[in-house]
Amino acid sequence: MSQKNNEAVRMIPLGGVGQIGKNMMVLEYGDEMLIIDSGVMFPEDDQLGIDLVIPDFDYVKKNKDKIKGIVLTHGHLDHIGALPFLLKEINVPIYGTKLTLGLLEGNLKEHRLMKSSRLKVVNAGSTVQVGQFKVDYIKVNHSLTDTCALAIHTPLGPIVYASDFKFDQTPVDGEVADFHKLAELGHSEPGVLALFSDSTNVERKGYTMSEKVVGETIDDIFYRATNRIIVATFASNIHRIQQILDAAVKYDRKIAITGRSMTNNVEIARRLGYINVPDDMIVDIRDMGHIADDETVIITTGSQGEPMAALTRMARGDHYHINIKNGDTVVISASAIPGNEKFVGQTINQLFERGANVIYEDVSGVHVSGHASQEELKLMLNLTKPKYFVPTHGEARHLHQHAALAEDVGVPKENTYIAELGDVIEFREDKVEKVDKVQAGDILVDGLGIGDVGNIVLRDRKTLSEDGIIIVVVTIDSNGNIQSGPDIITRGFVYIRESEKLIEDATNRVKDALEECEEKGITEWSVLKKTIKNSLNNYIYKQIKRNPMILPIIMQV
Known part of the structure; x- marks a missing residue:
């Protein structure tokens, strides 16, 4: 048996498999470990009073002397939201792109961890050395700009962690995914050892539409609207916000921003150069009453019908500064996250009852997903040509369907592993198998209490x-x-x-x-x-x- 056959690389999912959210992986080789992402999940209906759900850090705490760093794929909360809690247990360098770390800074400041945190900016297309691990940051498209897949090099070959992704051929910022790098990894020696790939949209056939399609729809809505325009979208969707701002500037409408997360994210993105809008087009929400209705647009949170979000409060009539009135055009530029459909429906009903013209995903093209559909998932598999495949970022049905998709494009069934939380997945040159199980699961955050609610x-x-x-x-x-x-x-x-x-x-x-x-x-x-x-x-x-x-x-x- 060759020396290489004795090598083993281990990957341990502490979140992000069998569930949507709470993404976190630990890569282990020899006596060193690398953490990939650390996100939160929002509570289920039966988790009464719970604010957030974070991964169980028990395994990390037991091995904190081995951890060389944390590498981040992008700035969505389901990938970075648990970091303030993790950093109270360990203090290692954190690597991420400029916007990812910019969004993380807001969280760290809230927890008073900014001064002690070691943030290292990495650009897409560059490589960093974290302990013995060489990590390539590879540009991919997603609903949040500055998203990267990761290729972590090991003696058995690179492990590609595809993150949340889609392949947008006409992205808003003009930066297509780095197909060349993914293909190079897959078609050069020693080849990709394992691919961990986003399974969220595996049930959708074809390709996910380009973000530019939404921009065209938004432009048409602005062209036709005769009164106020109120647009609700995800506060993290910087490209979507930029397209709304572009339409406002084109049709000479003053822009007000409301909702805490929206205000914070726009401020961060403008400071870092990811959002561009003339200063004189932005006005304070409190001054909107002095501007004609046909000259205003409001960008807000509340696309998920959250009870305390700005749009929901407008629909109820108890927002501090803006309430819905007859003739308003309200655009909900987002799809309902599974479990939120009822809340979104209630908000839409209330908006209609107040006389608004509501435009939402079911009746127009005001939203496209940030996740790859079946043909893009196949393309990722064919570009990287992994020896082993582990579907991630999905519930059980998504993982199993993604495994079947991989088999369709030539990945042997025995080379695909359906992971569960806490599985110690060991990759060798000749096999992949579960060799152990570590403590993993959900830790509930309620106010300042962490894990005290069971x-x-x-x-x-x-x-x-x-x-x-x-x-x-x-x-x-x-x-x-x-x-x-x-x-x-x-x-x-x-x-x-x-x-x-x-x-x-x-x-x-x-x-x-x-x-x-x-x-x-x-x-x-x-x-x-x-x-x-x-x-x-x-x-x-x-x-x-x-x-x-x-x-x-x-x-x-």
């Missing part, structure tokens, strides 16, 4: 949200004799004034159960609490088929 707390929140709570207050003396109570207080259970008989009967049941304990000489608090719960649980369910949370409070005097 399944039990979420279960309690679910119970409270569905059935409410009954609090039973009892005062006893040192001998266990009842001095006052039991008193029953409810929240979210029933309206007491209309359920006096139910509460009275429940109180009597608790009283009888406690008196029975008193007669038996039972004074142990845990037993008394259990008795209170048992006396109420069956009774409440039998009466009204509900299971509220029952919280006994015993005070001793």
Whole structure:
């Protein structure tokens, strides 16, 4: 067996497989590690009160002395949003393109980590050395400019991490993906060891449309509109925002920007030279009332129907400065993220009810995806010609369909690996296999609490949200004799004034159960609490088929 056959490269997904978001990978060779991205995922409907979901950093913390750096593909939150939490555990250099790091800076400043962070700007087309790893930054197209695929060179060949991507033949900034570099990696010795590729749009046939198509639609909307124009889009879609600004300048409309993330991102992109617009075209949102309706355009957040976002507040009529009025043209230049369809629909309905002319994806071409469709995914596979293939950035069905697509273009089925979180995927010259499993999963962020909310707390929140709570207050003396109570207080259970008989009967049941304990000489608090719960649980369910949370409070005097 050759020395090369003894070499092994390992990749460990801590996020981004079996789910959309929370992208994070750890590459391991010898005694060194490299982290690729570290993103967040937004909470599911059943994760009540949760702000963000981040990867479990346990494996990283255990091996922090081996980590040589963090390489970033682009600046979307599902790829960089968890970095402030990660950097509280490790402090290593972070490599990314100018806009990626510019967007990251805003997050780091919020967490007061900017001074201690070591940010290294890398340009698309350049190569950096991170420990023993040589990393090529390769230009690809996406809904956020400055996005790069990565080629990380190992003794067995380069691993290509394709990031989120599409192949746009007519990009807004004129910078097409670096097909030559991808093909060079795939057709030169030793060839690409493994490809990790975006599976988000694997269900869509054909090619993803060019961003320029949206620009043409926006231009037509501006040409036809006779009153105010309000455009909601993703705050990170710099190319989309630039096209909206270009249309505003062309039709001589003053521009106001609202929504915190939109305001911040436009400011960062203008400072770094990614957005160009004359200063005299930008006005403060508070001054819009002094400008004629047919001379204004408002760019806002809220394309996903988020309850506190600017567009949603306009639709409800409680925005600080702008509310929808009859004759407004509202453009929602985004598609609903899976799970948000209901909120987006509600916002569109409210906008129509207020007299707006609403233009959205289902009825026009005001949005195109930033992710590759089937033909582009095949092209990435054919350009790189990987020995092994690991579909990423998708739920289970996406990964399996992408694996089938790879087989169609010639990747042997046994050379494709469908990963799960925490799998230690080992690549050798002659095989790919799972050799271990590390701790991985979701860490929930609630306010300033990180990981202190788990399944039990979420279960309690679910119970409270569905059935409410009954609090039973009892005062006893040192001998266990009842001095006052039991008193029953409810929240979210029933309206007491209309359920006096139910509460009275429940109180009597608790009283009888406690008196029975008193007669038996039972004074142990845990037993008394259990008795209170048992006396109420069956009774409440039998009466009204509900299971509220029952919280006994015993005070001793």
